[in-house]
Amino acid sequence: MKQLRPLCLSFWIPPVIRPQAILIGKMLPEWIAQGMAPAVIAYKTDSPWDINAPVNYIPPKPLRRVTRRFPRLCRLLDKMYIEKLYRLARSVVNSYRPNVIFSFANPQDSNLLGAMLHERLALPFVSHFSDPFYDNPYKLLLPAQAATILEMERYIIEQSDRIIFVNSRLLELVMRKYPPKFRSRAIVVPHCFQRAGYPSPRGGKSNVFVLNHIGAFYQQRNPEMLFRAARRAMEIHPQLRDKLKIRMVGAVNDYTNYSSQEMFAMVKTCGLGAIVEFLPLVGYEESLQEMVDSDALVVIDADIPESPFLPSKLIDYIGSRREVIAITPAGSPTEEVVRGLGGKAFSYGQIEHLATWFVERVSGQQPDARDETFASRFEVRQTTRQFASTFRQLV
Numbered sequence: 001m002k003q004l005r006p007l008c009l010s011f012w013i014p015p016v017i018r019p020q021a022i023l024i025g026k027m028l029p030e031w032i033a034q035g036m037a038p039a040v041i042a043y044k045t046d047s048p049w050d051i052n053a054p055v056n057y058i059p060p061k062p063l064r065r066v067t068r069r070f071p072r073l074c075r076l077l078d079k080m081y082i083e084k085l086y087r088l089a090r091s092v093v094n095s096y097r098p099n100v101i102f103s104f105a106n107p108q109d110s111n112l113l114g115a116m117l118h119e120r121l122a123l124p125f126v127s128h129f130s131d132p133f134y135d136n137p138y139k140l141l142l143p144a145q146a147a148t149i150l151e152m153e154r155y156i157i158e159q160s161d162r163i164i165f166v167n168s169r170l171l172e173l174v175m176r177k178y179p180p181k182f183r184s185r186a187i188v189v190p191h192c193f194q195r196a197g198y199p200s201p202r203g204g205k206s207n208v209f210v211l212n213h214i215g216a217f218y219q220q221r222n223p224e225m226l227f228r229a230a231r232r233a234m235e236i237h238p239q240l241r242d243k244l245k246i247r248m249v250g251a252v253n254d255y256t257n258y259s260s261q262e263m264f265a266m267v268k269t270c271g272l273g274a275i276v277e278f279l280p281l282v283g284y285e286e287s288l289q290e291m292v293d294s295d296a297l298v299v300i301d302a303d304i305p306e307s308p309f310l311p312s313k314l315i316d317y318i319g320s321r322r323e324v325i326a327i328t329p330a331g332s333p334t335e336e337v338v339r340g341l342g343g344k345a346f347s348y349g350q351i352e353h354l355a356t357w358f359v360e361r362v363s364g365q366q367p368d369a370r371d372e373t374f375a376s377r378f379e380v381r382q383t384t385r386q387f388a389s390t391f392r393q394l395v
Contacts, residue, residue, distance in 0.1 A: 004036040004391050007098035007117075009089070009110040011058070013042040014049045015283075019312045020106055020130070022284050026194040028053060030384045036391075039096045041089055041113075056092045058085055061109060071144050082109065086116050093121060099395045101125045102387075108133050112152060115159035124394035127160040130191075130312070135173050137304050138220065157182050161394050164189050164387075167333040170308040189387060191312040192380040193319030197285075201292045209362045212247045212294035214287050215313050217258045220302040223248065224266055225327050229351045231270040233358035240362045241275065249290050250281040291320035296361060299338070301328040303348040310334060315378045323367040325357065340374045343367070 008028065012021040024040075031038055032052055042049075044057040061081050101123050103114030111127045118125035133153045134146070141149065157163060157178055163186040165171040175183045217223060226246070234241050252260040260278075267276045282290065291297060297317045301307055310333040317324045318341060326345040328334040335345040344367075346354045361367070376382060 002099070002395060004100065004388060004395065005096070005098045006031070006036060006038045006100045006102045006391060007089075007093065007096065007123075008038050008040045008102050008104060009114050010040060010104040011043050011060075011107055011110050013040060013045060013055065014051075015047055016043075016045055017281065017283060020104060022316075023130075023191060023312055024104060025049075025284070026192055026197070026380050027384065027387075030194070030380045031387070034381075034384050034388060036388065039092065039098060041092060054096065056088070058088050061107075071142075071148075075148060082112055082116065085109070085113050086120070089113055089117060090121070093117065093123070098123065100391045102128065102391070104128050105133075106130060108152065108156075111156045115156045118159045118161070124161050124391075125159060126162045126164060126390060126394070127156050128164045129170065129174060130166050132170060132174055132308055134177075135308070137307075138218075138302075154178075160185060162187060162390050164390070166190050167308070167310045167336075169306070169333050170310070173306075173308045187386075187390065189383055189390070190378055191310065191315040192378055192383040193315050194380045195319055198288050198292055198319055198321075199285075202289065203293075208243055208245050209296075210245045210247060210294045211296050211298055212249060212290055213251065213298050213300065214249045214290060214316075215251070215311075217251055217263070217300075218302070219258055220304070221300055222258055222266075223251070223263065223300060225346075225348060225351060225354070226298060226300065227266055227270040227272055227276070229346075229354035230272055230275065230358055232351055232355035233362070234271070234275075236355060237359050237363070240359065243362050244275055244358065246272070246276045247279060247290070247294070248276065249279045249287065252278055252280070288316070288320065291317060291322060294320075294322055296323040296325060296367075299324065299326045299328070299334060301326070301332055301334050303329055305329060307332040307334070310337065314338070318375050318378055321370070323361075323370075325354075327354070340371060342370045342374075 010024040012018045014021050014025040028038055038053050040055045043060045049055055101114045101117050103110040105111045105128055114125050117123055134150045165188050168188050171186050175186050299311055299314045307329045324338055324343040326334050326338040328345055330347040338345045344357055
């Protein structure tokens, strides 16, 4: 059987602390373990990634402050940048001789580069969407910007031999704009966790119930409902105040539009100063330690109708074997995963339900049994088999 030699266009790689870097850091070692021979094209990092695969570096896209004032100029500069990446990638192709191209967005420049390599070099191409591109509800675009993004997305879709999405709702959202012949190329491969990567818990069992949230917040996705529900639980059972700790790891950071002052004010308003603890951003391994040191973990989605998002952090939560709860719109991919696992999902407005959960858990009531068969779908060995099967259909 011919060895799979994927050229992986993953611009964010370890040791960078970003979702795409963390994901590819789990994926590629398992690809290698299952017999693939990948090569990588990525942004230059401050320190090298310790991976048994060639890593080829490219420059990041320059930051520009003229996007809205001079859209045509920005489009020209973007095209020049992608052409520069193509020349660098073509030299990697010539030396490494991959038999399939795999692009791992975000950023979408990786998908655009993969589409160019397919169009010009006739190499099989598999694109990947963790989030919507044109249909992203977080982005407010001018008409000209929206038209440009739609044109780029259409180019990616048309050039792709296979299109991978991380959940079915995202697939349907993006592909509803395209003819059936393109829809037939789309499949779902979810985010993954690496079972062997989790440490043992630190310390013994405490009489304080610890609920942990790992990661950043945004204006549209913030902890207000969580704090309001915790306040309500204290109103119902004031004696629980000494038995609950909510830890927010990495909530305060420099790259989102949600300030620490807003969160601190929210904690003060809800009277949770002695309960909520803010911790700085930590590396991936330390985040796994925080997960296993918890009694339960919470994931929070923005209150967006028909949300297409499935946070990769949620899948890391699964690997910790801790109870997982969610604050998420009804019917979201997050709700589907959490309920499939056996956890509780609360839609916006269900503050009383979430307060009841706090009371039950802090009082010692045990969660429902976890569905291990469902959890195993997200293990990296399983998702790697799906990637390998997809690649083999094309080489």
